[in-house]
Amino acid sequence: MEKKTIVCISCYYKGYDFMDEMKNLGNKIILVTSENLKEKNWPWHAIDETFYMPELKPSVWNLEHLIQGFSHLMKTRKVDAVVALDDYDVEKAALIRETFRIPGMGQTTHRYFRDKLAMRQKAKDSGISVPEFTAVFNDHEVDEFTDRVPAPWVLKPRSEASASGIKKITSKEQLLEALETLGEERHLFLLESFKPGDVYHVDSLTFNKKIVFTSASKYLAPPMQVSHEGGVFRSKTLGRYSEDFKALEEINAKVLSNFGLINGATHTEFIRGKEDGKWYFLETSSRVGGAHIPDLVEASSGINIWREWAKIEDALLRGHDYSVSPPTGYYSGLIVALIKDKEPNYSNFECEEVVKFLPIDYHVGIVYKSGDASIVQDRLDAAAEIIHTDMLNILPPKSNKLSS
Numbered sequence: 001m002e003k004k005t006i007v008c009i010s011c012y013y014k015g016y017d018f019m020d021e022m023k024n025l026g027n028k029i030i031l032v033t034s035e036n037l038k039e040k041n042w043p044w045h046a047i048d049e050t051f052y053m054p055e056l057k058p059s060v061w062n063l064e065h066l067i068q069g070f071s072h073l074m075k076t077r078k079v080d081a082v083v084a085l086d087d088y089d090v091e092k093a094a095l096i097r098e099t100f101r102i103p104g105m106g107q108t109t110h111r112y113f114r115d116k117l118a119m120r121q122k123a124k125d126s127g128i129s130v131p132e133f134t135a136v137f138n139d140h141e142v143d144e145f146t147d148r149v150p151a152p153w154v155l156k157p158r159s160e161a162s163a164s165g166i167k168k169i170t171s172k173e174q175l176l177e178a179l180e181t182l183g184e185e186r187h188l189f190l191l192e193s194f195k196p197g198d199v200y201h202v203d204s205l206t207f208n209k210k211i212v213f214t215s216a217s218k219y220l221a222p223p224m225q226v227s228h229e230g231g232v233f234r235s236k237t238l239g240r241y242s243e244d245f246k247a248l249e250e251i252n253a254k255v256l257s258n259f260g261l262i263n264g265a266t267h268t269e270f271i272r273g274k275e276d277g278k279w280y281f282l283e284t285s286s287r288v289g290g291a292h293i294p295d296l297v298e299a300s301s302g303i304n305i306w307r308e309w310a311k312i313e314d315a316l317l318r319g320h321d322y323s324v325s326p327p328t329g330y331y332s333g334l335i336v337a338l339i340k341d342k343e344p345n346y347s348n349f350e351c352e353e354v355v356k357f358l359p360i361d362y363h364v365g366i367v368y369k370s371g372d373a374s375i376v377q378d379r380l381d382a383a384a385e386i387i388h389t390d391m392l393n394i395l396p397p398k399s400n401k402l403s404s
Contacts, residue, residue: 003028004080004317007073009093011059013040014290015085017306020046025314030073034061059088063095070096080317087285090114091159105262105286112259113266113286116158117190119259123281126258128251130281131271133192136179145191146172152194155179159188168194197274199282200244201235202252203289203297203305204266207312207322211256213305215297215327216248220380232337232384232392233291236376237300240329244272251279261286263316265309267293292358292365296334299355299369301327333368333376335383336360339391348386353379364391 005028008019019029023046031042035052042050051069053061073079082102084093094110096102111118123130134145136155146153155178157165169175169191179186198218205213220234238245252268267289269282288294294305308324315322336358344364346357353375358365364387368379 001026004314005030005077006081006083006313006317007032007070007079007096008083008085009033009089009096010085011037011053011055011061011088012086013037013042014288015306016041016043017294017304018083018085018288018310019043021307021310022046022314025310027314027317030077030079032066032069034059059086061092063092066092067095067099070100074100081313083313084287087114087287087290090286105264109260110286113261113284114159116156116283118158119284120190120192120281122259123255126254128254128258128281129278131193131195133190135187136189136191137187142175142179142191146175149193154192154194156190156192157188158190195271195273195280197271197280200238200248200270200272201289201293202248202266202268202270203293204252204256204268205303205305205308205312205324206256206261206263206266207315209257209262211253212322213301213303213308213324213327214249214252215301215303216245216252217293217296218244232335232387234333234335234380234384235293235296236333236373236380237296237331239331239373240327247279251281255281255284259284263312265305265312292334292336292360292367295356295358295367296332299332299367300330303327330369330371331373331376332370333380334366335368335380335387336363336365337387337391338362338393339364339387340393341391344391349383351379362393 003026006022007030008015009032011034020043022029028048029046030049031047032051034055056062079102082093082096084090090110091114094105094107097104098106112122117135120130120133132149134141136142151170153169155167155169167178182189200218203215204211216238217235221232255268256266264286265288266284266286268284271280271282273280288305298304312322339362342361349366353368353370355367355369366383368376370376
């Protein structure tokens with residue numbers, strides 16, 4: 001069987017299962033990552049070559065140097081696929097694909113999965129409900145928006161992952177001050193109506209434009225809340241036959257179809273408005289969800305999204321068909337929180353519903369599974385109470401990153 005060469009790009013430590021599975025399928029793996037991640041526990045047994053990029057600032061590389069380095073790499077290696085393992089790498093991978101004419105998502109489509117302004121406009125144009133929003137390029141348009149849409153609003157970076165960099169704004173005066181502070185980076189943001197409600201995430205696999213697997217979950221503490229207020233991050237899966245699951249499955253399919261996704265893994269977020277009960281699109285991304293969401297999905301379904309994504313990429317390279325096993329019917333729950341100690345004592349959390357304790361420095365992380373949704377909820381509630389009372393560290397270190 002011919003070995004295919006896959007370049008994996010990641011400015012964060014993730015994608016272990018993806019690279020391991022790709023190697024199991026008989027491929028050659030080249031990893032391009034940040035210099036400061038040299039000591040991480042990458043799947044070295046699966047990686048044939050590694051190249052390192054210096055960071056200009058967290059997750060940011062010099063793209064001109066990246067292209068130059070890739071050009072040198074291409075002289076002696078035939079690259080069959082380029083895969084972005086993190087949200088911040090989608091732009092890098094799209095640039096490389098277009099520059100070197102490598103198949104896969106290009107720069108036009110990638111904006112719908114990376115640029116929050118582009119994805120909102122695309123959703124709106126496609127008849128998908130979104131919170132009211134505006135670009136902040138023009139003072140008059142910002143004034144018109146704030147006169148028409150009552151506060152509070154949220155000022156969001158267009159290209160940050162999950163809740164990173166989002167600021168809640170409660171008055172025009174505060175908004176003007178925030179825009180002034182942004183200075184030359186103002187065009188990199190958008191302004192959106194703050195819409196209270198429950199936030200959900202849908203994690204999918206797509207092969208040849210067909211969604212072959214869907215998992216839907218509800219955040220019990222959304223990333224934005226945890227990012228701004230500290231506390232405990234929790235999520236739980238929905239029953240596959242519930243009305244919420246069916247509604248999310250339908251709107252998620254509409255998003256991915258209209259955005260032009262052909263293949264791969266996606267993580268998409270929606271909010272159900274507290275006042276009107278309507279579903280609103282928040283954002284999407286062409287990658288596996290972060291914050292250990294793949295562990296949550298695998299506990300409930302038996303589907304490892306990282307490994308299935310690798311199988312999809314391999315099938316595409318070889319011109320084979322792909323199918324995924326039917327998901328199991330469990331409920332699962334995930335809880336992650338920053339704590340004071342480097343290694344948590346898990347003795348108070350032991351129970352038969354625990355699937356795994358997650359090994360994350362200065363964090364407690366637990367995945368639960370049960371055939372009964374109420375038991376999962378009870379375990380999440382009990383764990384949150386213990387963490388809040390005895391373990392929680394509200395002030396995260398600068399290196400902490402919780403993104404979904």
